Amino acid sequence: MTVRIVKRSELPKQTRNRVPRLMQTVDWEVASAQILKGLKPEQVIMIVLSPEEMKKYGIRNIRNASRPIKRWVKAHGLPYTVIARNTPEGGVVTIEAKAAATRRRKTA
Numbered sequence: 001m002t003v004r005i006v007k008r009s010e011l012p013k014q015t016r017n018r019v020p021r022l023m024q025t026v027d028w029e030v031a032s033a034q035i036l037k038g039l040k041p042e043q044v045i046m047i048v049l050s051p052e053e054m055k056k057y058g059i060r061n062i063r064n065a066s067r068p069i070k071r072w073v074k075a076h077g078l079p080y081t082v083i084a085r086n087t088p089e090g091g092v093v094t095i096e097a098k099a100a101a102t103r104r105r106k107t108a
Contacts, residue, residue, distance in 0.1 A: 020068035021057045022093070025049070028069075035078065035095060044096040051090050062091025069093065 027047045034045055059065045066084035073080050085092045
């Protein structure tokens with residue numbers, strides 16, 4: 001056994017070994033291929049998971065499950081926005097182009 005004093009920054013970091021649940025779905029494979037090809041300004045990718053699919057993959061809340069997708073989009077430097085919604089039909093994740101900045105008019 002070896003005892004050493006090291007700085008906190010030198011400690012080994014634990015890595016995530018598990019693939020996020022939403023990224024295990026077949027829908028994500030299709031969506032990620034389309035995202036990497038690129039979207040036209042008016043196109044939106046919509047991933048819909050029924051309550052049965054959510055139960056199959058162990059997804060309790062679609063908003064929590066969409067966070068890895070947001071990180072994936074950001075890590076690839078893509079100009080897209082990820083929005084997640086719970087609906088009566090199940091969970092819906094939309095991936096769309098970021099809205100362009102608009103100038104507001106000054107009111108008198």
